[in-house]
Amino acid sequence: MEQFPIFLNMANFPCAVVGGGEVAYRKISALLKAKAQICVISPEVNADINTLIETKQIDWQQQNWQADSITGKRLVVAATDNNQVNKQIFEYCEANNILVNTVDQPDLCRYTTPSIVDRSPIVIAISSAGMSPVLARRIRAMIETALPQSLSGIAQYAGSIRSKIKSKLPTIDLRRLFWEKFFSSSIMSRFEQMADSEKTSLVDNLIQNTHEQGEVWLVGAGPGDPELITIKALQKLQLADVVVYDRLVSADIVNLARKDAEFICVGKQKSLHMKQQQEINQLLVDLAKQGKKVCRLKGGDPFIFGRGGEELETLVEQQIPFQVIPAVTAAAGCSSYAGIPLTHRDYARKVTFVTGQNSKAGDEPDWQSLIHPYHTLCIYMGLSKAQQVQENLIKHGMAADMPVAIVENGTTQHQRVVTGILSELGQLQQQHNIGSPALLIIGQVVKLHNSLDWFTPDRQENAGAFKNYLAEK
Numbered sequence: 001m002e003q004f005p006i007f008l009n010m011a012n013f014p015c016a017v018v019g020g021g022e023v024a025y026r027k028i029s030a031l032l033k034a035k036a037q038i039c040v041i042s043p044e045v046n047a048d049i050n051t052l053i054e055t056k057q058i059d060w061q062q063q064n065w066q067a068d069s070i071t072g073k074r075l076v077v078a079a080t081d082n083n084q085v086n087k088q089i090f091e092y093c094e095a096n097n098i099l100v101n102t103v104d105q106p107d108l109c110r111y112t113t114p115s116i117v118d119r120s121p122i123v124i125a126i127s128s129a130g131m132s133p134v135l136a137r138r139i140r141a142m143i144e145t146a147l148p149q150s151l152s153g154i155a156q157y158a159g160s161i162r163s164k165i166k167s168k169l170p171t172i173d174l175r176r177l178f179w180e181k182f183f184s185s186s187i188m189s190r191f192e193q194m195a196d197s198e199k200t201s202l203v204d205n206l207i208q209n210t211h212e213q214g215e216v217w218l219v220g221a222g223p224g225d226p227e228l229i230t231i232k233a234l235q236k237l238q239l240a241d242v243v244v245y246d247r248l249v250s251a252d253i254v255n256l257a258r259k260d261a262e263f264i265c266v267g268k269q270k271s272l273h274m275k276q277q278q279e280i281n282q283l284l285v286d287l288a289k290q291g292k293k294v295c296r297l298k299g300g301d302p303f304i305f306g307r308g309g310e311e312l313e314t315l316v317e318q319q320i321p322f323q324v325i326p327a328v329t330a331a332a333g334c335s336s337y338a339g340i341p342l343t344h345r346d347y348a349r350k351v352t353f354v355t356g357q358n359s360k361a362g363d364e365p366d367w368q369s370l371i372h373p374y375h376t377l378c379i380y381m382g383l384s385k386a387q388q389v390q391e392n393l394i395k396h397g398m399a400a401d402m403p404v405a406i407v408e409n410g411t412t413q414h415q416r417v418v419t420g421i422l423s424e425l426g427q428l429q430q431q432h433n434i435g436s437p438a439l440l441i442i443g444q445v446v447k448l449h450n451s452l453d454w455f456t457p458d459r460q461e462n463a464g465a466f467k468n469y470l471a472e473k
């Protein structure tokens, strides 16, 4: 942006327009609208300018331009038909810190005047920085047709009720809410037809119905490493009045929230649900109805095996506004930190995320559909079902020597990666005493772990990389 747009308060601002023809008249008219104090400098003026002089709307110095004729002026328009004179005016103004515009000579302008859509007090200015005034005028025409003519009246009316709104609604948030409702109400389309009494009762109604409104942000915390959370998640954490978090979310991430926020842990440990899902859904509704900004913080991505959808359905029923902030899901985080690419042109063209837990009894996965030669399976919540997973996949035709990995506490400093083959999947957990959370990765891509592992601390060849990583943290 080469030109910085500003709106100047022109009231009693001493200005000079040098020139007395049609172009000068247009510039004078525009400045007059903004109540500038105008002096026209020219030996002769046209009839229109003369009328303004006679009606004492502007002053006239009936002479050729000379330096002292613009002394004390703060803005000058050079509108003579003599380029040499225009150049002298420009140079004088520049040397004396006077804003100057030379008509049709962008290189002799300190400021340029934009094309204007005027629905005062709403004014829209369009500039092409002198490159294409015709294009700017076309854009202006488009905006003109898109905006209601009543915009001016609406804006003036809004200005007239500002102090009333300020006295009735004490906080900025409430006032913002009021104005949002006001500008999406019928006043926008019916302003001209509405009687004053109707406008007043609409405003009173809106005031009465403007309450501090709560909101829920369903935020993904990622798989563990706090540095994997998104900037948006961090912003929400720092704005929230209450943080409702799952046990899987690490303390390092919860601690990123505002220190004076309220913190509620709602558990979600297998077979140790501290709160039932229904209770969590209701808690979110209750907190939002109290006008709170609620950060519902969930491990990984809220929409991947996170029951985020269920929580939102309750919010929709109760008309609570919400946003969803996605995050790195366990499969993406664990596989990256284990050096196991989920897809690879030689080993896997497809990846499936599947849960090891079934919400309804007997609701088994379609094992057959999970078996493909170039395929990676990521099984969430599958640790306690490792033996059944092994048996079912082999029963439905997967090779018993298919590589498998279990990633425990992926992306954290406690990450462990145990690899083997499918026929020993069930034993691996017991042998290595693997605990939750853990992700099962099954497929040829697991072979790459040995060469691509960059994160495991005790790997001699990669120890340096891991230390660097920790040092950076």
Ligand SMILES: C[S@@+](CC[C@H](N)C(=O)[O-])C[C@H]1O[C@@H](n2cnc3c(N)ncnc32)[C@H](O)[C@@H]1O
Binding pocket: 223, 224, 248, 298, 299, 300, 301, 302, 303, 304, 305, 306, 328, 329, 330, 331, 334, 379, 380, 381, 382, 407, 408, 409, 410, 411, 412, 436, 437, 438, 439, 440
């Ligand atoms: C209820 S699901 C939640 C998944 C989460 N919404 C996500 O997108 O990652 C919990 C399961 O995710 C997996 N998981 C989550 N975080 C993990 C981690 N850091 N390491 C290994 N597995 C993890 C485990 O399989 C765990 O049982």
